Amino acid sequence: MLRILGKTTSINVRKVLWTCEEAGLDYQQEDYGSGFASTETEAFRKLNPNAMVPVIIDNDFVLWESNAICRYLARKAGRDDLLPVEPQACANVERWMDWQASEFNNAWRYVFPALGRKNPDYNDPARIAAGIKEWNHCVMILERQLQKTGCWVAGETFTLADVVLGLSVNRWKMTPFEHPDVPAIEAWFERLNQRPAFLRHGNNGML
Structure with a gap:
């Protein structure tokens, strides 16, 4: 059976589960x-040298990077509706996926730990x-x-x-500032x- 390594509180694990x-x-x-089996072990780093979740193991195939995993899963299941085969339609979907992983997620790198996680190390008002x-x-x-x-997107x-993007927007909506x-x-x-899968893994009260 396909194995997904990663805690369900992780936003990137949740997109894979969804x-x-x-x-x-x-x-x-x-x-x-964090709080569960360690990713900082030699065994886990053999699966993902970044020591981050999620990682999937599909028989003898190991894959990390959440958006790459989502693409793989859609193709594995033959779900051309989730990721089209036609080149231009596929590029359009992947364009927004790549934008989510780069521009959208990078925008909250400081403000989310400050306001969402209340991390005292992120306390610069100008950067927030x-x-x-x-x-x-x-x-x-x-x-x-x-x-x-x-x-749809x-x-x-x-x-x-x-x-x-559904997971990312859920995080934006739940982080306390003026929207x-x-x-x-x-x-x-x-x-x-x-x-139903979004309610389980997206809009489920988790940031």
Whole structure:
């Protein structure tokens, strides 16, 4: 059976669990990370030299990097609706996935530990303000995209772009600071809430 190594409180583990359920794949999840089995062991570093979760083990195939894992799982399950085969449609989905992993997630690198995790090491007001500005800027890019599509991130159908960005937007919504009005995102978020796997692994009270 497919094994997923990583604690369920991890945002990146949760996107993999959500993808598995959308794709109809059976899996065994095993808790690794802070508070659980250590990732700082020689055995784990052989699986992922970065000592980070998630990692999947599929028979003798090992893969790390959450968005790469989501792509692999969609292809393994033959779910062309989640990740299209046609090159341009696939590139459109992957474009938004890559943007999530780079621009969107990097925007909250300081402000989320400060306001979401209450980490006392992140206490610079100027950096917090700059982080909020950049995070909201990215959210407005997504807002305009959803205004254009009128439905899902990459177009008329639900894809992996919605999975990875759904988790990120949930984190943005739950972090306490002033948020701009985003009616298209709110409507999209309500559509996500109709999906049982999102309620289990996305909008489940976890940051």
